[in-house]
Amino acid sequence: MKINIKKATFLWVITATIGLSSCKKLVDINDDPTRLKDPDASLVLPAAQGRIGFTMGSDIHRYTSLWVQQFAAQGGGAAQPTQYDKYAVGESDINNTWAATFAGTLSDLQKVIQKTETTSPKYSGVAKILRAYVYQTHVDAFGDLPFTEANNFESNLKPKFDSSSSIYDGLISLIDAGIADTKKASALSPTTDDLFYGGDMDKWERFGNALKLRLYIHYFSTNGTAADATKAKAGIDAILAANKLLRNNADNFQMKFLTSANQTNPIHQFEGSRPNQFFPSKTLVDLMNAKGDSRRNSFLTLLSGAYVGATNGIGDVTISTNFSRMNTYIRGRLSGTAYGGEAPIRMLTFAEQNQILAEYFARTNGGANLVTADTYYRAGITASFSAAIEFSDATEAAAVTSGLATYLASTNGTVAVGNAIQKIIEEKFVANFGVAIEPWTDWRRTGFPALTPVTPATAIPRILPYSFNERSYNPNTPARPSVFTKTVFWDK
Known part of the structure; x- marks a missing residue:
């Protein structure tokens, strides 16, 4: 599968299928046996x-990456x-994201499921796994959400909000159902209209299992109960026994982009349109500086020979541009002074999967599995270093790669009793540079990395507000006292 074919499909679909749920059939494909007779599902899926x-590269990334201090404004x-x-x-800041997700993405995926579950279940399997991913990220961001009554616009415009814990249970079941669908005989299957994996059902199964790992590891939190830990352990042990997880960076769940105007990575687009508003945070940069992390070469630009991060919370009054900026890892290949913008929006990577398993083994069996935890920890570091050079030129790639052995040989490259969880989460924090929500989730449930609230606040937000429009039109929307209120079940 060539990426240009996939992206051509993507760009045409995004342009042609705005409001697709009410569209009529756009083309006559009745005589093409390789396509669905009703074209909607093959168009709705890539849309x-x-x-x-x-x-995942737009508003919700900006909010959460600022709050967890990967970036500063x-x-x-x-x-x-x-x-x-x-x-x-x-x-009101949430209105667009909420509408895009509930009236757009989740609704469209539900239509794919309804249209294909009986005759072409490989489509419905992909859609179920994707719905689970969207819900996982949004439950972690908002807490309770419409789930069991969501997307029934014909009969219920005011769905109830289900508890975050019950949705998590539902997501595990939804992923399992999706994986089962991908293994069924299917009249038609996604190919170029699958922008993530090109119709590779094996990769969808692997991603589905990695997503379940992410869900289960969230049960391990500072205030987690013994019952939470038991539930998570049983789930993760079953996934490990099945031995069907991401194998390398080629299995990463990520959306790739093009270098053409308006077809680039949305983080890159924001940097291009507002070039002096969004900088790597001092928290992230100082953490990497302290470790001599050679990924700085592709993550960050140099400022007078040094890597310098911006301080969070002061950019409204203390205005400066004397900071490092995002580099090729986030913005794509550099040609002269211009970035290509083709770097992906990363959503769940092989590096993260390894750090999830490192945390799991560090937490279980009273520390007896620390050697196994260390193996996964080092594998996660190696995967992150490898991904860091995807868009680097030869000089930059050599600078990153040459630092890996030194990094692994230092105290940064191994976990030990007493600091394992902190080191794993801090490593995950760096590796997930540019990933929306998950670094903030890790901080909320573990307290790492150590963060200081911006002045004059005394705390860092724990939750996003609900959409103004949803609260205005749906009386079932729960009260949201403030963004500082612990709301998600694993954060209580």
């Missing part, structure tokens, strides 16, 4: 996938990111 990629008080950086994200 939903493309929307997922853009959503600059540009003065009139710049929106400086307000977000000071935790001023309001209900």
Whole structure:
């Protein structure tokens, strides 16, 4: 599968299928036996996938990456990111994300399931796994959500909100159902209209299992119960026994982009349109500096020979551009002074999967599995270093790669009794640079990395507000006292 074919499909679908749920058939394909007789599912799937990629690189990424201090805002008080950086994200700020997700992505995926579950279940399997991913990220961001009554627009415009814990249970079942569908005989199967894996059902199964790992590891938290740990252990042990997980970076769940105008990575697009508002945070940069992390070469640009991060929470009054910026890992290949913008939006990677398993083994059996934890920890580091050079030139790639052996040989490259969880989560924090929500989730459930609230706040947000439009029109929307209220079940 060549990526240009996939992206051509994606770009045409995004342009042609706005409001697809009410569209008539766009082309006559009745005589093409390789396509669905009703073309909607083969068009809706890539439209939903493309929307997922853009959503996870847009507002929801900016809010959560600022709060967890992977990024910091600059540009003065009139710049929106400086307000977000000071935790001023309001209900109206959420309207677009909420609508894109519930009226757009989740609704479209549900239509794919309804159209294909009986005759072409490989489509419905992919859609079920994707619905589980979207819900996982949004439950972690918002807490309770419409789930069992969601997307029934013909009969229920005011769905109830299900508890975050019950949704998690439902997501495990949804993923299992999706994986089962991918293994069934199917009249038609996704090919170029699958923008993530090109119709490779084996990769969808592997991603589905990796997504279950992510769900289960969230049960391990600072205030988690013994019952939570038992539930998570049983789930992870079953996944490990099945031995069907991401194998390498080629299995990463990520959305790739093109270098053409308006077809690039949304983080890159934001940097291009607002070039002095979104910088790598001092928290992230100082952590990498302290470890002599050679991934800085592709993650960050140099400023007068040094890597310098911006301080969170002061960009509205202390305005400067004297900071390192995002480099090729986030923005794609560099040609002269221009970035290509083709770097992917990463959503769940092989590096993260390894750190999830490192954390799991560090937490279980009273520390007796620390050697196994260390093996996964080092594998996660190696995978991250490898991914870091995908868009590097030869000089930059050599600078990153040459530091791997030194990094692994140092105290940074191994976990030990007493600091294992901190080291694993800090490593995951770096490896997930550019990943929406998950670094914030890790901080909320573990307390790592150590963060200081921006002045004058005394705490860091634990939850996003609900959409103003949803609260206005759906009386079932729960009260949301403040963004500082612990709401998600694993954060209580």
